[in-house]
Amino acid sequence: MAMWLPRLFVALCLASGLSPGFSFGQAAPARAQDRIRVVTTTTDLRSLTEAVGGDLIDAVSLVPANFDAEEYQPKPQDVLRLKNARLVVRVGLDYDLWFDRLLEAAAMRELGRGGPGYVDASLGIAPLEVRGVAIGPGDGHAHGSGNPHYWLDPKNAEFITASILAGLARIDPANAMTYEANRQAFVARLAAKLAEWETRLAPLRSMPLIAYHNSWPYFARRFRLDFADFLEIKSGVPPTPSHLAGIIQTMRTRGVRIVVREPHEPERDLAFVAVKTGASVAVLAASVGALPDTGDYLSLFETNLGQVTDDSLEKIREDLGDCQRCKLCSTRTHIVFGSGNAQARLVFVGEAPGADEDAQGLPFVGRAGQLLTKIIESISLTRQEVYICNVIKCRPPNNRFPEKDEIATCSPFLVRQLEAISPKVICCLGAAAAQTILKTKSSVGWIRGRFQDYRGAKLIVTYHPAYLLRNPDAKRVVWEDMKRIKALLDAL
């Protein structure tokens, strides 16, 4: 990319019949009245145009950050803005179709398609989701030209800024080298950030997500995310109750724990599916300025990454609230969320609270809990150093085994707890924990005693302390498992 862009730029200047009369030094800051006026359709393009144009240009965007750009209705003052502009930059791919009407109204030949002041930023972008069939009236926002949200792949900013650079060089060849230098500096900053973002999002790779609107295919492809479904039935068509029921089913089946909403999208339906499934809602900005701290193109991604990666035990507990998601809410005294070190290297996962735990709201505080304390201390750790929780957070009546629907409803909170803590080792105490986390039907006797990989951690299964109280002979094998855990923790 870096090699051919300068050549492309020179070729574009020559093709336009312009002499690249470059000034090789840094251009002096332009006076306000001398700056080149640029109109972009979106805030993202304005930010990228500013990255290339620096203080030689004055860019305005037409669509407010928190507005659906496809629904924008141009205003009379937009015509005036075009009248004063020397360059326009649009998204293209049928995203800002209204801009054609505006260009017609402004009647500025040099800003129209093919004119020197016209930039379609989608030039050079490989569109995703190109449809090979006709678009009908019931297809909502469907785009025959492909999904238009290409700026949400930060790598595509290289192409977008190349098109902007070519446009600025056409209308202001004297400052072409300054624009080129600005762009090179921006692309270098972007490359460094992109490497950092890929590392931060690596733990979410292939993890299923749900979004309200399909704005994210380019973002998902770049960071290897998996958007399993969308609340809109079709692009721009809101969900029906049966569609929401299907989404909830998909989320439970696939273990979706994050649902994505853009700030201007309706909250109610996403909150509904999140509450039903224990997922968290991440509000992501699809445009610069749509959320606080998204004032430019790079900070847009910084903020969005924070939204999807920053889960915490406090937030999970807050999302759990006074949970009424399954029938166990009617018989519990307290929700038993978990206790211990939020940065623990070792997490113990049991089955469900018993009578003592239900009364106190703390995990493993009865007889089995006292035995667990001894087990933890046998490997030179304390309860304060580890984290202890259960698959389900409310006591089943008479300490019965949790039922399938209860586990399905409550276990997403456990998955989030494990990801928020990100321990080195997870020790499953008993069958419920092992079968839920590993999605297996194997017995403890079959799978205990060896480490398995679980989302970057090592997981081992052993017997539940309550089982040891009934079967003291099994303490010997639990001791063997604890020695394995200690050796692994010492080695890490």
Ligand code: SF4
């Ligand atoms: S067991 Fe879990 S899902 Fe059911 S009511 Fe308690 S906290 Fe909610």
